Each structure stands twice: as C-alpha cells, then as structure tokens.
Amino acid sequence: MRRPGGLFGAVAVLALATGCTPEVTAESAAPTSEATVSATVVPAVEPGSALAALAALPVQGRAPQTGYDRDQFGAGWVDTDRNGCDTRNDVLARDLVDEQFKPGTRDCVVVTGTLADPYSGTTITFTRGQGTSELVQIDHVVALSNSWQTGAQGWDADTRARFANDPLNLLAVDGPLNQQKGAGDTATWLPPNRGFRCEYVARQVAVKSTYGLWTTQAEHDAMATVLSTCPDQPLPTGAQPEPEPEPEPESAPEAPATEGFASCADARAAGAAPVRIGDPGYREGLDGDGDGVACE
Known part of the structure; x- marks a missing residue:
C-alpha cells in the first residue's frame, strides 16, 4: 500500500480525501505542531461520512484477473438470507414501487413494477418475461471482477457468495446502463445521472470498507473527486449478516430435480x-x- 510519508504526507492524504489542496507558505512550511497543522490546513472530515471512510481504504495495485469466473461467487442468485426468495427478487421488491407478485409465491416473485432508475434518472416499467426482464437488471455496485482483483481472491466460497448477494452491493437499475458499466470502477464509469453520483460512490466505499477490499490509486482519486463535492455524504449501512444455520425441514424433502445441467x-x-x-x-x-x- 502506498502512502505519502511524514507530516506533509499525512496532510496530502487528507487533502486528497477532501478534494482540498492547502496553500503552502513560508510560515506553514516551517516546523510546527501537528495540532496547528490540523487546525489550519486540514479541512474537517465528518465522522461516519463516505469521505472519512475513503481516507481509511488501502491503496495498492490491481491484482491479476487470473482465475476469475462468475461461478467463483456462487451459482447465480441464491437465497442467502433464507427468507424464501432469491436475491434478485428481494432487490426488485425493495427497489421497485407498485410491484405485483406471482400468485402462489408468497409475495416473492416480482412480475411487474416501476423503477425510478438511479443511474439514468428515468422511470422504467418492469415486466417479467423473455425479452422484457433484462430491461431492469441487478447491478453489483462493486463489480465482482473488480472485487476479485482487489482482495476477493483470498476469500472462501461462502464469503464470495455472500458478497455477490449482499443487498448493500446491489441496485436495480437500467439494463443497458448496467451492461455499459460492465466491470468498471469509479475511475472508468459513473452513472450519467450526476445527482446520484455521490450516493453511488459512497455505496462503493461502504462495500469496500465492509469487506476489506482495496482501491487502485486511480479509483481512489476518482472517488475523492466525486466525494469532495459532497463531503457530508453519509456512508450507507446494511451489510448482510452471516446467515443463521438452516433449520431442519418440517416436511418431507422435495422430489429430485428433473434432469439437466448440474451447474x-x-x-x-x-x-x-x-x-x-x-x-x-x-x-x-x-x-x-x-x-x-x-x-x-
């Protein structure tokens, strides 16, 4: 992890986090106490803000993508919180309004609804079905590939599956924009809706903080640039907890699945x-x- 050294190195890190560059004069360059420097050249960072959390994130180079595969993070959407619904339906139910559910699914499978898309700022009508479901997609705010290259390679399979299904890292969004983003980080992609960028970057910082991921220097700098426009932006909360042990079934097990691919x-x-x-x-x-x- 690269960090500037010395007193002025510490000032530089905080200045980067806040987007402010202190003016260095002959007086400020002279030896002085750390308290004086903090009071005169280091802007206050709100505790609990995304900007404060960003300053604590480690910065280092991107690891190779070698070995990355989507299935390293589990076989698609699963029911990690064991509420009877898979994660995609959980997020649709959370982010859509006026949603309707498929009868007989105990209000689990969302069939229609309306999305106020945070990425585009437009309203999208969701209808489940071939050719329409993909208009609303569930985005991993910190892309799985990005996480793989910034620390997730060292996780066990259960942690990766929990990360891929954590509501903190998931948003229902415009499908084409999700495809456009791909595995991009803050340095390479931001939502076209400028009014959502602070919240978007704050959520990325929260996810990386929660799971101990690092940022690249370019990603860190881009995050600081966005958050410097909203230094009081709060850090989102709501990471998915470790699931409780699955209870014993109360009824006979379901019949074996029909023939098909195992995975x-x-x-x-x-x-x-x-x-x-x-x-x-x-x-x-x-x-x-x-x-x-x-x-x-």
Missing part, C-alpha cells in the same frame, strides 16, 4: 449457456430469476 459451469463448459426453458439441460434450479432463461 451453470457445466452448461458453459458444454457451450450451451444461456439455457432456455425447453432446451436440453434446462432446469428450474439454474433459473434464479424465473424468467425462463438459465445461466444468463
């Missing part, structure tokens, strides 16, 4: 992904959002 990794290895309903190898267990297309 999305097998489907991709066979060159069959995505697998649509009716295709050989399709099974509902691989179709996390229930839209008829598995291993998307």
